[in-house]
Amino acid sequence: MRVISKPGEMQSVALALRNEGKKIAVVPTMGYLHEGHTSLIKKGRELADIVVTTLFVNPTQFGPNEDYEKYPRDFARDFELAEDAGTDFLFNPANEEMYSNGYKSIINISGITDRFEGESRPGHFDGVATIVAKLFNITKPHYAIFGQKDYQQTLVIKQLVNDLFFDISVVISPTIRESDGLAKSSRNVYLSDEERKRAVIIYTALSDGIHEVQKGESRRKILNAVLHNRIRTIPEIRIDYASSANADTLDEPDVFLPGERVIFMIIIF
Amino acid sequence: MRVISKPGEMQSVALALRNEGKKIAVVPTMGYLHEGHTSLIKKGRELADIVVTTLFVNPTQFGPNEDYEKYPRDFARDFELAEDAGTDFLFNPANEEMYSNGYKSIINISGITDRFEGESRPGHFDGVATIVAKLFNITKPHYAIFGQKDYQQTLVIKQLVNDLFFDISVVISPTIRESDGLAKSSRNVYLSDEERKRAVIIYTALSDGIHEVQKGESRRKILNAVLHNRIRTIPEIRIDYASSANADTLDEPDVFLPGERVIFMIIIF
Numbered sequence: 001m002r003v004i005s006k007p008g009e010m011q012s013v014a015l016a017l018r019n020e021g022k023k024i025a026v027v028p029t030m031g032y033l034h035e036g037h038t039s040l041i042k043k044g045r046e047l048a049d050i051v052v053t054t055l056f057v058n059p060t061q062f063g064p065n066e067d068y069e070k071y072p073r074d075f076a077r078d079f080e081l082a083e084d085a086g087t088d089f090l091f092n093p094a095n096e097e098m099y100s101n102g103y104k105s106i107i108n109i110s111g112i113t114d115r116f117e118g119e120s121r122p123g124h125f126d127g128v129a130t131i132v133a134k135l136f137n138i139t140k141p142h143y144a145i146f147g148q149k150d151y152q153q154t155l156v157i158k159q160l161v162n163d164l165f166f167d168i169s170v171v172i173s174p175t176i177r178e179s180d181g182l183a184k185s186s187r188n189v190y191l192s193d194e195e196r197k198r199a200v201i202i203y204t205a206l207s208d209g210i211h212e213v214q215k216g217e218s219r220r221k222i223l224n225a226v227l228h229n230r231i232r233t234i235p236e237i238r239i240d241y242a243s244s245a246n247a248d249t250l251d252e253p254d255v256f257l258p259g260e261r262v263i264f265m266i267i268i269f
Numbered sequence: 270m271r272v273i274s275k276p277g278e279m280q281s282v283a284l285a286l287r288n289e290g291k292k293i294a295v296v297p298t299m300g301y302l303h304e305g306h307t308s309l310i311k312k313g314r315e316l317a318d319i320v321v322t323t324l325f326v327n328p329t330q331f332g333p334n335e336d337y338e339k340y341p342r343d344f345a346r347d348f349e350l351a352e353d354a355g356t357d358f359l360f361n362p363a364n365e366e367m368y369s370n371g372y373k374s375i376i377n378i379s380g381i382t383d384r385f386e387g388e389s390r391p392g393h394f395d396g397v398a399t400i401v402a403k404l405f406n407i408t409k410p411h412y413a414i415f416g417q418k419d420y421q422q423t424l425v426i427k428q429l430v431n432d433l434f435f436d437i438s439v440v441i442s443p444t445i446r447e448s449d450g451l452a453k454s455s456r457n458v459y460l461s462d463e464e465r466k467r468a469v470i471i472y473t474a475l476s477d478g479i480h481e482v483q484k485g486e487s488r489r490k491i492l493n494a495v496l497h498n499r500i501r502t503i504p505e506i507r508i509d510y511a512s513s514a515n516a517d518t519l520d521e522p523d524v525f526l527p528g529e530r531v532i533f534m535i536i537i538f
Contacts, residue, residue, distance in 0.1 A: 011436055019288075104380045105398070105432035111373045129374070130433075137434040163374035164399075165406040167280055 001083040003090045007098070007138045010091050014052070014140035023048040025171075026141035028132060031055040032072040032186035033081040036176040040145040041085035043173045052139045053087040056098060060106075061127030072189050091139060098134060106130050109156050109163075112250050116265055117152045120240050125156045132157055136166055144168050149175040149183050151263055155250065177203065198234050202266050205230040209244060209264040218256045220244050223264075231268060240267035270352040272359045276367070276407045279360050283321070283409035292317040294440075295410035297401060300324040301341040301455035302350040305445040309414040310354035312442045321408045322356040328364060329375075330396030341458050360408065367403060375399050378425050378432075381519050385534055386421045389509055394425050401426055405435055413437050418444040418452045420532055424519065446472065467503050471535050474499040478513060478533040487525045489513050492533075500537060509536035 004010045017024060025044030029037050037053075044051040055078055062068035075092070082090050107129040112118070118125050136144065144161075146154050154172045161170055176184045181203030182196075191199060205227045212226050227242040245252050247261035256262050273279045286293060294313030298306050306322075313320040324347055331337035344361070351359050376398040381387070387394050405413065413430075415423050423441045430439055445453045450472030451465075460468060474496045481495050496511040514521050516530035525531050 007434055011434065015436070019290075021288075100431065102380075103432045104378050104428050106377050106379070108375050108377060109373050110375070111371075134432075134434050137436070159373050162369065163372045163403075165276055165280065165403050167284070167406070 001079075001087050001090055003079070003092055005092050005094065005097070007093055007134075010052075010089070010093075011138050011140070013089065014138070017050055018140055022050050023143070024050045024052060024139065024141045025143040025145060026135065026139045027051065027053045027087075027145045028135050029053060029055055030057045030071065030186065031078045032074060032189075033078050034176075034184045034186060036147050036149060036184040038081055038085035039176050040147060040173050041082065041087055043171060044143060044145050045086040047143045047145075047171065048141075050088045051086055052089045052091055052141065053082045053085075054091040054093075054135050054139065055082070056091075056093055056131070056135075058098070058127055058131040059095060060099070060130060061124050063121055063123065066121070067187070067190075072186055091135075098131065107133055107160065107164075109159050112152070112155050112159060115250060115252075116241055116243065116245075117150075117267070120267060125153070128153055129156055129160050132160060133164065133166075136168060141168055143171055145171045145173055147175060148172050149185065151265060152250065155248075181207075198237060199268075201231055201234055201237065202268065205242060205266060206264050213256075213262055218258075220252055220254060220256065223256075223262070227264060227266060231266070238269045240269060242266045242268070270348075270356050270359055272348070272361055274361050274363065274366070276362055276403075279321075279358070279362075280407050280409070282358065283407070286319055287409055291319050292412070293319045293321060293408065293410045294412040294414060295404065295408045296320065296322045296356075296414045297404050298322060298324055299326045299340065299455065300347045301343060301458075302347050303445075303453045303455060305416050305418060305453040307350055307354035308445050309416060309442050310351065310356055312440060313412060313414050314355040316412045316414075316440065317410075319357045320355055321358045321360055321410065322351045322354075323360040323362075323404050323408065324351070325360075325362055325367060325400070325404075327367070327396055327400040329368070329399060330393050332390055332392065335390070336456070336459075341455055360404075367400065376402055376429065376433075378428050381421065381424050381428060384519060384521075385510055385512065385514075386419075386536070389536065394422070397422055398425055398429050401429060402433065402435075405437060410437055412440055414440045414442055416444060417441050418454065420534060421519065424517075450476075467506060468537075470500055470503055470506065471537065474511065474535060475533050478531075482525075482531055487527075489521055489523060489525065492525075492531070496533060496535060500535070507538045509538060511535045511537070 025048035027040045057071050106126050108126050109129050113125040158170050180200050182199050208226050208230050223244040247263040294317035296309045326340050375395050377395050378398050382394040449469050451468050477495050477499050492513040516532040
């Protein structure tokens with residue numbers, strides 16, 4: 001595995017690989033890798049000749065009061081995990097490389113970003129879309145692999161790719177969970193033992209929601225109430241949102257139609 | 270010359286040409302071609318193996334009260350001029366191809382767009398940056414050729430390319446003028462005989478400004494007054510702006526420093 005920190009060098013390498021007829025998969029990450037990330041790297045390994053894992057804690061997707069400074073970082077550990085999972089190139093740029101002095105371009109994806117994570121974190125998805133477009137132009141992938149855990153983000157990326165004509169296949173890989181059902185996340189290290197135990201309620205509530213849909217429930221308010229009622233069994237938890245929506249558009253109809261794909265999304269504190 | 274109207278087909282052709290080792294130049298236009306455009310096509314011809322001229326009246330760069338509907342269009346004439354100037358591919362997409370149903374992505378370039386044309390035409394440069402990014406991803410050029418006449422636009426494009434890591438050389442080609450000095454422009458057809466005669470005042474005022482700089486004048490207010498005083502000799506004309514600025518940043522210092530490149534920009538009605 002080769003580590004590259006300069007965008008120009010990464011771009012030249014990617015171009016040379018393309019000219020040799022190689023297929024490239026990119027796995028964009030913010031580092032502090034876990035089995036969710038390594039599953040994405042392995043998926044890239046299956047699809048392409050070359051896997052580029054990017055490792056960049058992107059400042060523009062954090063709000064002013066968010067955890068940018070304390071976001072966990074461990075390059076040595078990431079190096080080992082990325083290499084073991086089958087990464088060929090680890091692209092690890094500095095902030096000032098990705099956002100040169102006087103940068104002025106921001107990509108805004110409207111509509112699907114005005115609710116849920118987008119509403120709770122203003123500007124977050126602008127930051128995501130902008131860094132992903134940069135990484136696409138630097139790594140020149142045929143495939144880009146993202147985790148389903150960040151569901152709204154996967155829709156933002158698909159919209160970006162479609163609207164700006166990136167000829168890249170966006171591949172969404174399943175959420176990897178701990179044995180008790182909590183989704184693996186770099187931010188799980190923030191949790192105290194107590195909070196870690198409580199956090200499983202997310203999985204329980206999601207499972208409740210799926211169960212209701214399978215039983216034939218199609219009224220959105222009822223489905224949302226099922227999530228809320230389950231989460232409220234733990235009084236210490238504050239709900240940011242716990243909602244069902246159309247899985248393709250994030251629209252929120254009163255009643256989901258037969259065959260309509262439903263997504264459940266939960267953020268709690 | 271081959272005409273292509275589908276983005277997917279244009280992208281496949283560009284990719285195949287790249288895989289053959291060909292260098293591609295793109296000349297983005299809104300059609301109704303004149304010698305300004307054909308000079309850009311000829312410049313592309315000099316630099317690259319393949320010249321793609323794009324022809325698309327981009328709705329998102331027109332304000333609600335602007336001339337989108339009446340913007341002059343003449344495909345047969347454009348075909349002939351583009352071919353004669355040395356175009357290999359004329360990319361001529363429909364609106365619904367470039368902005369698919371439910372498009373949601375807009376690129377915003379801040380800072381350099383908050384004055385002059387950007388101030389007079391809110392959203393104009395967002396539309397420009399967005400369509401140019403789409404065209405770059407579709408035509409996959411090594412070179413992109415733009416005219417210096419739309420000076421602020423050339424800075425927006427350079428910023429876009431730099432910020433989003435498009436590996437494209439942006440080439441700015443000189444303004445082509447009528448024999449009396451008026452810059453060639455598709456919109457000149459809007460002018461009555463009377464207005465057409467008056468319009469030369471733009472060139473006269475720009476020449477006055479350059480002359481003052483060459484004489485050593487460095488105070489911005491004095492330079493701007495030179496432009497205004499010249500234009501005001503024609504009482505029928507309303508000035509939108511007639512200004513000098515730093516040619517790289519569009520900053521407006523009280524006094525230009527020795528060696529600082531100065532640009533003069535004028536919009537009149």
